[in-house]
Amino acid sequence: SGVLDSLLGKPMSELLNKFACDLKNAWDLENNADAGTREFSLGPILDKKNRADLHSAVRQKFPFLVTLTKDNEMIVKGNADYRELCQLVTEKETSDFFKFLDAKLENSTFSFEPDGNKEHRKVVHHFINRKFGKLLETKSFTVTDVNDQPNMSIMVRFREKSWSRKRSAGGFQEKQDLYTAFTLQKENLETLEAIGFLAAELGVLPSDFSYAGIKDKKAITYQPMVVKKVTPERLKEIGSKMEKKGMRIHNIHSACQHLRLGQLKGNRFDIVVRDLKHHSHDSSADLKERISEAMENVETKGFVNYYGPQRFGQGQNIQTDQIGLALLNEKMVKAVKLFFTPEDTDDPVNNAKRYFLQTEDAKGALVMLPEFKVREKMLLRALNRYGVNHEGCTKGWLNIPHSMRVFYVHAYCSKIWNEAASYRLKIYGSKVVEGDLVFSEENDESVSLNDKVHVVTAAEESANKYSINQVVLPMVGHSIKYPSNKVGQWYHERLSKDELQMCKFRVPPLQLNIPGCYRPILKNVQNLSYFLEDSEKGIEIEDNHLNESKVSLHISFDLDPSCYATVCLREIMKCDF
Known part of the structure; x- marks a missing residue:
């Protein structure tokens, strides 16, 4: 207190002492509601060095207080983190921990008393990581306690300082602005898995x-990509290594910026449908004619522009849209539990998920999960x-890239859109009616999206001014x-059913912002071509000996962005898959 006396003068130092004691007593009484809000002013301290010395002196003497400066005035109040830690460990440990934290001595460590209760240690680990994770890291170690028995103790140390940005800002900036474009070819890999391997x-x-x-997992797909901070030469070096993982890298060249989601003109599909058969109710028809x-x-009428089944995942028990709904409702724990809901199969991935749901042991589940489950691992860490x-x-959700987080919410919005499209066609058919939304013809870039969307009037309905091909439905958003x-x-009733009638379609804690957009109800295919082939002989079939051999149908077509080949194919084949 000698230091405080000399910095503050004895009278003020004594008042501070009294404030500290009173606050401590109020904390001990627990039921004192204002204990957390009490403040004490040390008055204006103009000299910056004096302020720094004072901050340090107060904290070393009273680790349960924090000091802050408002317009040169120094204010002292209770340290809520100290109070919280006191409820987990002894007062002495708490006090020593905060002194250790405040001293910030490089390479210094702090150990809590031995603690054999794993659950309790977990709570302490989580507290320190939550409050001071950027500064400190924790680990449990085996120690010998007072009775010479082996026990566990939590050790805390300062994280290694990441190199100062200021010092090497020049070199850092150059690397930041380096972009390399390439075409990724992959097979039997999710886009995100492939990126995980490359990264x-x-x-x-x-x-x-x-x-x-995001491209289909099973197909052989090609897509343009851009990677930051990697030179074309470096990318070329890893080519042969990546081939072993089921991908190839083509067309490597420098670029000047990133790609954005949706920044594509469309997709080309080449599809083979093997073992063609008639529908059972239609067996007499000629296959070639059909x-x-x-x-x-499909060429003349197009198809209903549904989002394809791959948007919602393969899961039988849980689909991606349910996770998206939980995220929109900010039910974070529920979203995690849904994300880790296993399928009813016995394989490493589902066993790990099952184990996690039963035990909430993230570390154990991490060990069980195969490497390629990138998202799951990021969340579990x-x-x-x-x-x-x-x-x-x-x-956890913030730990997976933004594009993946938003994917789940988009899945929910897509599901609503699909249901809306079915409802719209069911009640109004292909007639354009009053109140429908259509895209106006203006191609002016400066016009906002909403201004491009026109609400059909009664007069326009009577005059049949628009065709069903011009009708759009909103993808929900703000x-x-x-x-x-x-x-x-x-739409309003459907959203109310999911408790989203008041939803702002923004989830600030997850940095999610869903403005919504408009999607045409019908879409057309371009450049459609096809031929039939005898699967066994591998030759094109010209004549009508179709029904005796195994037949494959080769189809090629182009679709606009965000149109699904699965949906177009479903329309052609008149069946679900």
């Missing part, structure tokens, strides 16, 4: 890659560090308007 090999983050969309009829139909509670789960007919009403 690990190149020593960059998955978020350093940008792409225009096929040409189906192709003609955060849950291991922060705990499976609302805060921990929020941190910046769209709804049709002003029964379909708009349907």
Whole structure:
């Protein structure tokens, strides 16, 4: 207190002492509501060095207080983190921990008393990671306690300082602004898995890659990508290594910026449908005629522009849209539990998920999960560090790249759109009615999206001014308007059913912002071509000996962005898959 006396003068130092004692007593009484809000002013301290000395002196003498400066005035109040830690460990440990924290001595460590209770240690780990995770790291060690028995103790140390940005800002900036474009060819890999492999090999983050969309897992797909902080030469070096993982890298060249989601002109599909058969109720028809009829139909009429089944995942028990709904409702823990809901199969992935749901042991589940489950691992690492509670789960979702987080919410919005499209066609058919939304013809870039969308009037309905091909339906979000007919009403009822009637379609804790958009109800295919082949002989079939051999149908077509080949194919084949 000699230091405080000399810095503050004896009278003020004594008042501070009294404030500290009173606050401590109030804390001990627990029921004192204002204990957390009490403040004490040390008056204006103009000299910066004096302020720094005072901050340090107060904290070393009273670790349970914090000091802050408001316009040169120094204020002292209770340290809520200190109070919280006191409820987990002894007062002495808490006091020593905060002195250790405040001293910030490089390479210094602090150990809590031996603690054999794993659950309790977990709570302490989570507390320190949650409050001081950027500064400190914790680890449990085996120690010998007072009775010479082996026990566990938590050790805390300062994280290694990441190199100062200021010092090497020049070199750092150059690397930041380096972009390399390439075409990724992959097979039997998710886009995000492929990025995980590439990132690990190149020593960059998955978020350093940008792409225009997520490609199908099973197919052989090609997509443009851009990676930041990697030179074309470095990318070329890893080619042969990546081939072993099922991908190839083509067309490597320098670029000047990232790609954005949706920044593509469309997709080309080459599809083979093997073992063609008639529908059971249609077995007498000529197969070749049926096929040409189906192709003609889809070419002239198009297809309903549903989001394809791959948007919602393969899961039988849980689909991605349910996770998206939980995220929109900010039910973070529920979203995590849904994310880890296993399928009813016995394989490493589902066993790990099952284990996690039963035990909430993130560390154990991490060990069980195969390497390629990138998203699951990212989430579990955060849950291991922060705990499976609302805060921990929020941190977990933040630990996966933004494009993946938003994917789940988009899945929910897509599901609503699909249902809306079915409802719209069911009640109004292909007639354009009053209150429908259509895209106006203006191609002016400066016009906002909502201004491009026109609400059909009664007069326009009577005059048949628009065709069904021009009708759009909103993808739900915060910046769209709804049709002003029964379909708009349907949207409101449907969202209420999911408790989203008041939803702002923004989830700030997860940095999610869903403005919404408009999607045409019908779409057309371009450049459709096809031929039939005898699967066994591998030759094109010209004549009508179709029904005796195994037949494959080869189809090629182009679709606009965000149109699904699965949906177009479903229309051609008249069946679900």
